[in-house]
Amino acid sequence: MKKNKITLLAMALFCAIGVSACSDGEDGKDGAPGEPGVPGTPGTPGAPAGSTVDTVATAADFKLTLQPADIVVVGADDFSIKFTATGKNSKGDDVPFTGLEKVALYVTNQVANTTSSGAPMLWSNNALANEFGSSMYCTPTGKAAARGGAEVDACTLVEDAENPGTYTGTWEHDGNAPVVVADGDPNSMFRVMIRTYDVTDATGVSISDKLLSTPLDFIPATGEMAVSAKDSVSSAACIQCHSELMGYDDGDKRIANIGAHHNYQKVENCIACHNPAYAADQNDPEKGFNPNFNAMIHTIHAGGHLAEWGVLKGDAEEFAGVHFPAELNECTTCHDNGNQWKENVYREACVGCHVTVNFETGEGHSDFQLPQADDSQCMNCHIGNLSPDAVHKVGARAIATDSMEISVSSVSYTENASPTADEIVVTFDVTVDGAPIADGFDFTDYTKYDVMLLGWVDTDGTYHGNATKTMNLNGVPAVGGKLVVTLQKDGLDFDGKSIAITPRFSVCADAKGMLAKCADADIEYVGVTMAPAYWNLANADGSGATPVRQSNPASITADEAKCSTCHGSLTVAKHYGNERFDQCVGCHNNTWGGSYHVAVEYKSDEVDADGKPIFKTLEGVTFSNRDLVTVAHRFHTGLWDDNRGFPGIHLDSDLEVVGYPALATDCQACHKDGAKFFAADGGLTSGKRAIAVDAAGTQFITPVAESCRSCHYSASALAHFESNGATVHGKPDTTADLPVESCATCHAEGKTYGVDKVHAGGAH
Structure with a gap:
């Protein structure tokens, strides 16, 4: 006990001494503050908010810009490239885009064809010519993961710290970059485009459309911009059927809906890969088509007909679902950019459609079965009455x-x-x-x-x-x-x-x-x-x-001219020869019910004894009117049957639409620009307020819901229509004086869920 008391006393004395040592006087108060230190060097001010971006909302908000003087892709000089990237900020201004981690560079050039077969000028992909691949990656590390995961050499991508959004690419590996052709002609036309990877929106979701620069066509020797004489089909021609990707400048039209590779957006992009380097014999039993662009495009668009004729084979069988909506002989539906297609006739392009012609034996080549060893004699015959436009009856x-x-x-x-x-x-x-x-x-x-x-x-x-x-x-x-x-x-x-x-x-x-x-x-x-x-x-x-x-333009929201841009002529369907909507009303009106196409069918995965697909009925979905609006919607969404042969647009076994070339939500593909679908009372602008569903014209349903059901055909959708005041299919009324549905309350133009927003078409 004594020892314990001594220890406690010692500890108290030690604490008292420690406290007194921290004071500057006997009163125990804090000492005076010391002198302020020397101020540090000010830091560099940060960039104002919104002056740069590293995400974009849509592909159209991202832009890559190239200049010929900043590109070296031909000759003995080391490869180099410089470009700028911009994106839209929250105010909609174009500002530098920072932080690119991976791009791919595609370089092609036009070379003279020194043989007697093929087009006079050919596309050559520089990387393919150097046996490297179709493009070259650029990354900050100079290495990249290729398809399949293998690591490959890449150009080194560096962002300029003083100029955000400006990037340079150089080759830091042995030799020169694979996109440079050492023996190329700097006086020929070169085409350069860049694809950007791994860009997201503000929520971290990857941008769905490819981010591509506008292809740059130029002459390296002079730095002058150039125009290719080979582009006989414009992107605008493709957009007639495939919809336009909205948001781009008027001079930069891009295609919204091409399924392959989703989606190389411009015709000029496609030739980077689809050129003679990948060309194959049209009769190759495994591939079944020539992947060179001229031949391949012909085969794809003739695919439905070629399948019916039983001449598709190999990989080309995937083209069987493509039914060209215009007449195949109307070449100018696509060829809208010059006369190359009829002034440079050569076999490769012709057999893309005429796949049964054998030029070696002459089989199928005219009534005289003329063999052709090369293309040197083609233009001796195919002028005048035998020119492509004459023999195809273009415009007749x-x-x-x-x-x-x-x-x-x-x-x-x-x-x-x-x-x-x-x-x-x-x-x-x-x-x-x-x-x-x-x-x-x-x-x-x-x-x-x-x-x-x-x-x-x-x-x-x-x-x-x-x-x-x-x-x-x-x-x-x-x-x-x-x-x-x-x-x-x-x-x-x-x-x-x-x-x-x-x-x-x-x-x-x-x-x-x-x-x-x-x-x-x-x-x-x-x-x-x-x-x-x-x-x-x-x-x-x-x-x-x-x-x-x-016959009243103010009552019609669809546009006959737009129909004809894709179909060439409304008579292409061989449906009585009608060319105008008001010619169709004799049959397709809202007072004569019934339908020749009551059932909806889909193409199953089964085939019959002849190898033809078997169509099966989609249970629970039928239609009983022939109103022009609903019939047109039904046909273009594949809700049809096969009672008049294989339908060009149909549902597959997964109930996905096959054969419709435009975006399903692109209402402006058929409707007038800026069309208003709803009138002031919430009904249709046309004034139509009921549709007959029986041949006698005594039973009626409401038109807005029935128009929507042409795409939204599920049982839940039908219940939604009915709960919002619609008189629906299967529950008709005996009067045409039906109340207006309340659809416009939510879906009229300008509303939160207006058709102009939820069906924004190519505005991705």
Whole structure:
């Protein structure tokens, strides 16, 4: 106990001494503060917020810029490249993009063809010519992981610390970079493009579209910009069917929807790989097609036809689902950029479509079975009457369509003692190349369809198709350039009503677009020029007639011209020869229900005994109307059947759409730019408020939901429509006076979930 007390006392004394040692006086207060230290050197001010970015919201927000003076890819000098990268900040301004970790460089050049086969000028990929690959990576380390994971040499990518967003690339390995051709011609045209990897949006999600520079075409010897004479197809031509990737400058049009490699955006990009270095024999049993761009594109777009003819083989069988929406012979649908396609004829391009021709034996090469060892003789024959545009009858359909005109000059209505014997007499004026057809001329041998349809129109422009009468022109001889048709009323009530006369009429033509007998014709289903005629039977001169709403531009949101950019002509479907929406209403209207395509079918993975795909019914999804809007939507989304042969657009076994070339959400592919789908009352702009679903026209559903169901066909979608006031398929009403659905509340243009936002098309 004593020892313990001594220890505690010692500890207390030690603490007291320690505390007193920290004071400057006996009072125990803190000492005075010391002198301030010398201020440190100020740090470098940081860049203002938003002055650079390292993420972008879309591919179009990212831009790479190259200049010829900053590129060395030919000759003995060491490889080098400099470029700038920008992205849009939160204000929408283009600012330097920092932190690129990986890019790929593609370099091609045009070389003269010294052989007697192929195009006069050829694309050569510099890296492929050096047996390296199709492109060269650039990374900060000078190494990169290639496909398959193997490490390869890369150019060294350095960002300029003083100029963020400016990058240089050099080759730090043995020899020169593989994209340099030492013996290349600096006076030829070179094309350089850069692909960027691993760029994300602000949430860390990778940008889905490829980030590509605009291909730079230039002459290295002079630094001048150049224009390739080989680009006979523009990206704008492809966009006609494949949609435009929105957000880019008007002079930088890019393709939104090409499935292969998703998605090299411009025709100029494709030749970096699809050039003679990868070329193969079109008849190669394993590959089945020539991957050189000229031949491959022909084979792809003819794929559906070639499959039907049983001549696709090997890897080319994947093209069987491609059904070119225009006519294959209309070369200028794609070839819109010069005359190279018809002035440089060579076998490689031709057999891309004409795959059964054997130039070694001559089999299939004209009626004379002419063998061709090389291409030196092609242009001796394929000029004049045998030039590509002549033998393919390019433009002949348009000439034939424009050459024949039919119009209604008068309608008379006679009441007889018996109401069923009342007569309507219609007089048609017919001209060919501006001259009246000869007396006694009979269309019988010249037509594919010869029907004129007569229905009536109510005061709001609704066409009543369940009361349609048909008039046949075949067998009616011409007198004074006119055809006169008399039909009985047969109890139909046309008294005092506006009637509409619409054509379902098409003829045949020869290779020059001249009217021809169908037995000898080169072109069938030529739709004649004829505007629907409207006649008010209450007035002798027909005045005061109400046209159908499809003849009123303000009521139509779709654009016939846009349909024709992809289809070339609306008669390409060989559907009676109609060229205008208001010609289609005789059958495709909202008052005549029923459908020839009730079921929805999909292409299963099974085939029949002949190896053809078996289509199976998609249970629980049917349609029962022929309204033009829903029919057009259904067909283009693949909700169709195979009762008229293999449908070019269809559902596969995973219920994915196959064959539609545009983006499914690109409404502007068919609709007018800036079209408003909803009227002020929430209904459709057209004024259509009901669709008949039975042939008698006594049962109706609402149109907005039925239009949407053409894509959104699930049971849950149908329930959503119904819960928002729609009268839906399977539960029709007996009146056409239906309440307007509430769809516009959420989905009208400008709303949070407006169609203009959720269906933004190519704006990725």
